[in-house]
Each structure stands twice: as structure tokens, then as C-alpha cells.
Amino acid sequence: MLTSTRISSWYLLQCKPRQDERAQINLLRQNYTIFCPKIVSRRVVNGRSLQTVEPLFPGYLFIQLSRDDKWAPLRSTRGVSRIVDFNHGPAIVPDDVVEHLRTRCLKSSEIHTAQQFRPGETLQITRGPLSTLEGIFLTMLGDERVMILLHFLNREQPVRIPLTDIQRPQLSL
Structure with missing residues (x-):
């Protein structure tokens, strides 16, 4: 009796222009595992310092898929443009790269909560x-x-x- 091993890998999805959030919502509704690296940054808008959360790679999302997962619905998911590919196949993103990005995003939020300067200080x-x-x-x-x-x-x-x-x-x- 053969058992199916669900070895999953991370892939990169390109979103339609300014539809990153729409793609995330629709992919989550379809029970896909996704990751959108975001960093915390400070900007001065109209003389006021604001803390914002921005995507590290605007227009792109990481998605975790195995060979057993349904890939076809990705093409028609609202907000998703395509699966990024190299050499005529989907480009696999190594797990350690995704883990590094998760760590970097976590550190970004820690830096801004620990050290907050006010404009004019x-x-x-x-x-x-x-x-x-x-x-x-x-x-x-x-x-x-x-x-x-x-x-x-x-x-x-x-x-x-x-x-x-x-x-x-x-x-x-």
C-alpha cells in the first residue's frame, strides 16, 4: 500500500497591480498557505510621523504547495496574475529563504517598538x-x-x- 507524502515547497505568485490584498483574501478563502512579508517603517506625512506596515515585495506573495494540491484554481483566483517561473516551470523558493524573511519582518517590528523617535526630538x-x-x-x-x-x-x-x-x-x- 502506497502512502502519499505531502512534501510542500514555497512558490512565488505575482499579483495583479494593486491587488495584493485581494489576492491574499481569495487565496486564504481557498485554504492555501500564503506568506506576504511585511515590514514596519516610519514616514513623515504632513509633518506627522506615522508608523506604517508595508509589503517587502509589493505585487508578490509566497504560496506553499505540494504536488497533491490543486494548482488550477490559482490561475482564476481574483488578484493573482501568475505563478513566477524559471526554465519552463514554477520557481521553488527554498524554505530557509522564507524563514529568513519571517525573521527579518519580526525584527523590523521589534526595532520600531523599541526605539521610537519623534520628529523634532x-x-x-x-x-x-x-x-x-x-x-x-x-x-x-x-x-x-x-x-x-x-x-x-x-x-x-x-x-x-x-x-x-x-x-x-x-x-x-
């Missing part, structure tokens, strides 16, 4: 050629950099600094 540069200078926080640039406004050489200059090279100024007595 004074920050001190702790490393590099500009160390000991203070600047005004403007915005986050992705997960690892910030933009601050420095008063330098009789001008105000926006400067990009790694997040690890700044901190709130230490109070001295």
Missing part, C-alpha cells in the same frame, strides 16, 4: 566623524537609518545616519 551622534554633534530627528529611512537635521558650517543640513550611531543626549549635571 534632539539626538546625539555617537560614532563617526560627526560624533558628539547634536541634530534634530526628521524621519526614519527604512529600518536601519535615520535622517537628522544638523546645524553645521552655518547651515542646516539634512544628514543620513545609521540608527546604531545615534542616541538621545545624556543629561549632564
Whole structure:
């Protein structure tokens, strides 16, 4: 008696333009296992700092399928454009790549909950050629950099600094 082994792999789906969320909802309704990596980022909109959750790969979703799964309904699922393929077959995404993306997305959310600067807040540069200078926080640039406004050489200059090279100024007595 033969038993079916359901070895599944991850594949990449391309969504129709601006229909990522629609594709996710329709795939979940059909009981597919999907993954849409999202990261937390900060943006300044109308002078206010907002924390947003954005897809890491807009227009694409990962889907986990085995040979026994129904592949045909994917072509007619609303929001889905196609299965990404290479060499005349669906491109398999290694499990460790998907796991790495899950970890990265989790770290992104931890960074933004642990270290939140407000626009206008004074920050001190702790490393590099500009160390000991203070600047005004403007915005986050992705997960690892910030933009601050420095008063330098009789001008105000926006400067990009790694997040690890700044901190709130230490109070001295």
C-alpha cells in the first residue's frame, strides 16, 4: 500500500497591480498557505510621523504547495496574475529563504517598538566623524537609518545616519 507524502515547497505568485490584498483574501478563502512579508517603517506625512506596515515585495506573495494540491484554481483566483517561473516551470523558493524573511519582518517590528523617535526630538551622534554633534530627528529611512537635521558650517543640513550611531543626549549635571 502506497502512502502519499505531502512534501510542500514555497512558490512565488505575482499579483495583479494593486491587488495584493485581494489576492491574499481569495487565496486564504481557498485554504492555501500564503506568506506576504511585511515590514514596519516610519514616514513623515504632513509633518506627522506615522508608523506604517508595508509589503517587502509589493505585487508578490509566497504560496506553499505540494504536488497533491490543486494548482488550477490559482490561475482564476481574483488578484493573482501568475505563478513566477524559471526554465519552463514554477520557481521553488527554498524554505530557509522564507524563514529568513519571517525573521527579518519580526525584527523590523521589534526595532520600531523599541526605539521610537519623534520628529523634532534632539539626538546625539555617537560614532563617526560627526560624533558628539547634536541634530534634530526628521524621519526614519527604512529600518536601519535615520535622517537628522544638523546645524553645521552655518547651515542646516539634512544628514543620513545609521540608527546604531545615534542616541538621545545624556543629561549632564
